[in-house]
Amino acid sequence: MENRIYFGDNLSIITGIEDASIDLIYIDPPFNTGKTQGRTQIKTVQALSGDRVGFQGRRYETVKIGTKSYSDTFDDYLSFLEPRLVEARRILAPHGTLYFHIDYREVHYCKILLDMIFGRECFLNEVIWAYDYGARTTKKWPPKHDNILVYVKTPEQYRFNVDAIERIPYMAPGLVGPEKAARGKFPTDTWWHTIVPTNGKEKTGYPTQKPLGILKRIIEASSNPGDTVLDFFAGSGTTGAAALTHGRRFLLIDNNVEALEVMARRFEGVPSIEWIGFSPQPGLYSHGQGSLFDAAPALTGHGSNHG
Ligand SMILES: C[S@@+](CC[C@H](N)C(=O)[O-])C[C@H]1O[C@@H](n2cnc3c(N)ncnc32)[C@H](O)[C@@H]1O
Numbered sequence: 001m002e003n004r005i006y007f008g009d010n011l012s013i014i015t016g017i018e019d020a021s022i023d024l025i026y027i028d029p030p031f032n033t034g035k036t037q038g039r040t041q042i043k044t045v046q047a048l049s050g051d052r053v054g055f056q057g058r059r060y061e062t063v064k065i066g067t068k069s070y071s072d073t074f075d076d077y078l079s080f081l082e083p084r085l086v087e088a089r090r091i092l093a094p095h096g097t098l099y100f101h102i103d104y105r106e107v108h109y110c111k112i113l114l115d116m117i118f119g120r121e122c123f124l125n126e127v128i129w130a131y132d133y134g135a136r137t138t139k140k141w142p143p144k145h146d147n148i149l150v151y152v153k154t155p156e157q158y159r160f161n162v163d164a165i166e167r168i169p170y171m172a173p174g175l176v177g178p179e180k181a182a183r184g185k186f187p188t189d190t191w192w193h194t195i196v197p198t199n200g201k202e203k204t205g206y207p208t209q210k211p212l213g214i215l216k217r218i219i220e221a222s223s224n225p226g227d228t229v230l231d232f233f234a235g236s237g238t239t240g241a242a243a244l245t246h247g248r249r250f251l252l253i254d255n256n257v258e259a260l261e262v263m264a265r266r267f268e269g270v271p272s273i274e275w276i277g278f279s280p281q282p283g284l285y286s287h288g289q290g291s292l293f294d295a296a297p298a299l300t301g302h303g304s305n306h307g
Contacts, residue, residue, distance in 0.1 A: 002249075002272050002273065002274045003240065003243075003244070003249055003250045003251070003252075003270075003272055003273045003274070004250075004251045004252070004273070004274045004275075004276060005234070005237070005240070005251075005252045005253075005260070005263055005267070005273055005274075005275050005276070005278070006251070006252070006253040006254075006276045006277055006278075007254065007255070007257065007260045007275075007276065007277035007278035008253065008255055008276075008277050009255050010084060010232035010233065010253045010254075010255065011083055011084055011087065013232070013253050014084065014087045014088070014091060014230075014232055014253070015087055017087075017091045017230075017251075018091065019090055019091060020090075020091065020092065020093045020094060020096075021091055021093065021228065022091045022092055022093060022096060022228050022229075022230045022251075023092075023093050023095070023096050023159070023223050023224070023227035023228050023229065023248075024096060024097055024099075024159075024218070024219065024222050024223040024227060024228075024229045024230070024248075025088050025091075025092060025096070025097070025098045025099070025229075025230045025231070025232075026098075026099040026101070026215065026218055026229065026230075026231050026239050027088070027098070027099070027100055027101065027231060027232055027233045028101035028208070028210055028231075028233055028235065029081065029084075029101075029102070029233045030233070031102060031103045031105065031106060031208075032077040032105065032106055068205055068206055068207060068258045068262070077106060077109075078109055078110075078113055081110065081113060082113060082117070084232070085098075085100075085113065085114060085117050086117055088232075089117055089118055089151075089153065091230070092153040093153065094153055094154045094157055095153070095154065095157050095158055095159050096152070096153045096158070096159075097124070097150060097151070097152050097153070097158055097159065097222040097223075098114075098118075098150070098151045098152075098153075099127075099148050099149075099150055099218050099222070100114060100148065100149040100150075100151070101129075101146060101147075101148045101210065102146070102147050102148075102149065103143070103146050103147060104143055104145070104147065107126075107147040107149070110149065111123075111126075111149060114149055114151055118151040118152075118153075121155050122151050122152050122153065122154075122155055123149070123150075123151055124150040124151060124152050124158070125148075125149075125150040125189050126147055126148070126149055126150070126189065127147070127148040127149075127150060127189050127190075127191060128145050128146075128147060128148075128189065128190045128191065129145060129146045129147075129148060129191050129193060129214060130144060130145045130190060130191065130192050130193075131144055131145070131192070131193060131194060131195050132144055133194065133195045134195075148218075150222075158222070159221075159222050159223060159224060160221060160222060161220060161221055161222070161224070162186070164220045164221065165186065165187065165217065165220055165221050166187075166216075166217065166220065167183060167184030167185060167186060167187070168184050168185055168187050169181075169184055169185075170184065170185050187217070191214065191217070193211055193213050193214055194211065194213075195211065196209050196210070196211050204236040204237075204262045204265070204266055205262065206235050206236035206258070206259060206262045208235060209235060209236045209238060210235075210238050211238075212238055212241060212242055215238050215239050215241075215242035215243075216242045216245070216246065218242075219239075219242050219243060219246050219248060220246065223246075223248055225246070225247040225248065226247065226248070226249070227248050227249070228248070228249045228250070228251065229243045229248045229249070229250050229251070230250070230251045230252075230253075231250070231251075231252050231253070232251075232252075232253040233253075233254065234252035234253055234254045234259060234263065235254060235259050235262075236259065236262045236263065236266060237252055237259075237262065237263035237266050237267065239252065240252045240263070240266075240267065241266060241267075244267075244270065257278070260278045260280075264278075264280035264281070268280070268282070
């Protein structure tokens with residue numbers, strides 16, 4: 001079966017997905033921050049009158065390319081999520097897993113909602129994605145982590161591919177001997193990983209884009225080659241990009257045309273994608289960049305790859 005990317009409201013689309021047909025779901029819904037999430041993209045071009053001075057005194061000016069945004073305010077966040085999570089559970093295969101990405105503001109309410117839908121016995125982990133980037137408030141402990149709640153459909157038969165999970169360096173390799181040091185250690189539920197680098201190849205310009213390294217680890221751990229991975233809050237398509245490099249089939253859904261445009265650029269030249277409700281225009285989205293999905297840094301140990 002082909003990969004698919006849908007433009008539209010996710011509830012009506014996932015309602016049409018067959019029972020127990022999805023192996024892995026990752027979702028990163030809007031965090032209900034009450035803001036419009038936006039990101040302005042800029043580039044610098046050489047100009048005699050430019051306000052920035054670079055190598056050998058060359059002058060550059062900053063040009064705004066565009067702004068991408070989506071609304072992140074819901075009157076009743078949990079009522080918005082609930083029917084979607086009920087559908088998510090229905091369409092997961094018996095061995096399937098849901099990764100639900102959220103932040104500290106809503107995670108406790110979402111945990112209770114997910115416990116009610118999946119059952120507390122199906123709660124596997126709370127993964128903390130810790131990063132160390134951006135401004136630090138001095139009015140409280142600066143929040144520098146996201147929460148990923150992991151639920152399995154059936155506690156006795158979920159996929160968890162220990163041997164496929166990339167190991168991370170020991171903090172003090174000298175203390176464990178050369179063999180162990182070379183093998184690295186098994187990661188815990190706390191993942192230190194940089195945010196998407198602001199000027200790296202991986203960056204699409206879509207607000208709240210998540211790092212490929214996080215999605216790669218999830219896909220390696222909780223799905224097998226040939227499995228179907230679904231992300232129904234797809235944004236820039238990070239889940240699809242990671243699925244593609246790992247030989248998994250993907251289904252992506254978003255209701256923001258800007259997300260579809262970003263995905264059209266990200267997956268330009270990938271033949272095996274069926275677009276539903278949206279027609280990508282070949283060549284229209286490429287700003288001289290190549291394909292973006294092969295640029296993920298590896299996840300590493302505590303403190304060594306963040307910010
Ligand atoms: C936090 S972003 C996801 C970012 C994504 N993980 C990435 O790496 O780019 C949430 C996305 O959910 C989409 N969204 C919000 N409500 C939706 C709905 N009802 N149906 C489909 N997509 C929706 C927004 O347009 C936004 O792109």
